[in-house]
Amino acid sequence: MTAFVFNEVNFDNHEQVVFASEPKSGLRAIIAVHNTNLGPAMGGCRMWNYATEAEAVRDALRLSRGMTYKNAVAGLPIGGGKSVIIGNPKTDKTPALFEALGEALERLGGRYVTAEDIGTSPADMAYVAGKTKFVAGLGDRGDPSPFTALGCFVGAQAAVKHQLKRDSFDGLTVAVQGLGHVGYDYARRLHAAGAKLVVADIDQASLKRAQEEFGATVVDVNAIYDVEADIYAPCALGATLNTDTMKRLKVKIVAGAANNQLATPDIGDLCRQQGILYAPDFVINAGGIIKVCYEYMNTPEDGMDAHVRRIGDTLAEVFARADAEGVSTSVIADRLAEEKFKK
Template sequence: MNVFSDPAFDGHEQVVFASDPVTGLKTIIAVHNTNLGPSLGGCRMWPYASEQEAIHDVLRLSRGMTYKSALANLPLGGGKSVIIGDPRSQKTPEMFRAMGRAVEQVGGRYIVAEDVGTNPADMEQIASQTKHVGGINDGKDPARTGDPSPFTAYGVFIGLKEAVRFKNGHEDLAGLRVAVQGLGNVGYHLCLMLHAAGARLVVSDLNTDSVNRAVDEFGATPISVDEILYVDADILAPCALGGIVNDRSIDKIRARIIAGAANNQLEADRHGEMLREAGILYAPDYVINAGGVVEVYYCREGRPVSETNRHIEDIGATVREIFERASRQNLSTGFVADRLAEERFGKR
């Protein structure tokens, strides 16, 4: 196993390996940077093909959380944890209590939250062993359901409107055609907001029921998952898989704005420059999809949802700064976002 030589290693402050033979827990906790505060990041449970694959994932994801928290103006650093295992067959409450003990041993430098393969019930088990866990709903604010998806969608909506303002000179979405790829929790809530703003929706998802729901509730036009990226639309909102902007797709994308919730939409950094050269305005995904992280932080602090939403609305100002800098300096928005994040968290 390699840590320091892995391509995703980026001066990480701490990488912890922990196991519990009784429960079968095998976990890796990565703390990337704590310049702004304790690291926050989800706990992902996944049946990795190898331990090296798990190491690469936790290093990559923890670094991304540093940049996301910095651009969301949160007093947090970036961290992540992964559990090697199949959540469908190997998950037990005892395992997550053991995970809580592992988090506790990091001494408050890492705050855990839910991610792929984990859920609020798992976080409750972790919380029985450590206070360093986020996203636990205390029930004090009836507007807080424990689901961060609407907050993630709200941040994407704010960022999308800012992209429209920058491109068109106004933020009116009425009549604009928006292609939404992926109708999971975040994609659905984004459609809800776009429909209320008067946008015309084109949607795709592998789940036929999700597509039919969008057609029934929003009057959306369904399209196949193979065609959604290339449909004639004003805005493309990827809310499913990453890596959709690549050498094979860029020349066929007809939208003039890309703004969605999916992580790692660019297959490689150079694709951001290719989008700029093609005249397509890209709202960096980790900037506009930070609403869920903001909610996890405010929930943990015991502050009301109204404050969460006000903070998420500040995403608009950050996106505007990125667009303006990129335009002045003839640079890609992704490159400028990374440099702005590094300014904020003080990368050495």
């Protein structure tokens, strides 16, 4: 296992990887701390029924590294980390499980701060908080999803201005994949700005609501890649940009909220070759972590909205540098992050 961890492509000089086990509660967790140069590592706790321990480790390392880049580009005084719990979030949750996680975090002394993520909730984090203060986003100060959606919206504005030389969404068609908390609010903002929406989701209630509220056109989840649109907005699962879907896309811009949108790094180059402007995911979707960080650090929130809106300025810089240097936007986004957190 040790050889696997150190040789894993996403290990990337992680500072610390902790295997937390507590037999009474059944806790089996991996806590990955990638980089703390800018401050304590922060990133959510995911609970997933991983097929193998190796798969769980790989996910923790990949997500932890991604948080370092996201937090750095967002200009936050925090590093990157992530935790994953091996288990079925529908059947294996108990208060004792999350209390045991809290005890494990407490032993780290603040090097890593957790929050909710896929498979966990503010209620679960409340049990964690009973054992440690190193937990953020407890839900008592509002859902971060609207801030993620706001960041995506201003990011899409920057992309439209750069790629289409336009200052508005009037008459543009946006293909939105995923109408969860973030995707739906993003769609609402696009509709209010004059965009025509084509939407796809597995949840029929969300689709019906989007039809009624936005006049959205509904397509099958797999057909979203074939829609003729100006913008493709992936807001559900990651890795939807791959060699197969890239052949099908008929858009000029990719600007969505999903994490890890590129199946492999070279897809960023493929976007450039096909004339598609890609808004790097960890830049455009940072609004939520900005809100959570402000809350955890007790930073006055009167500057939070402006901080989220600066995502548009950051993307404008990414797009301009990519053009000037003749490389993909994903390469520039990585460099921008590394300029901030590498010492």
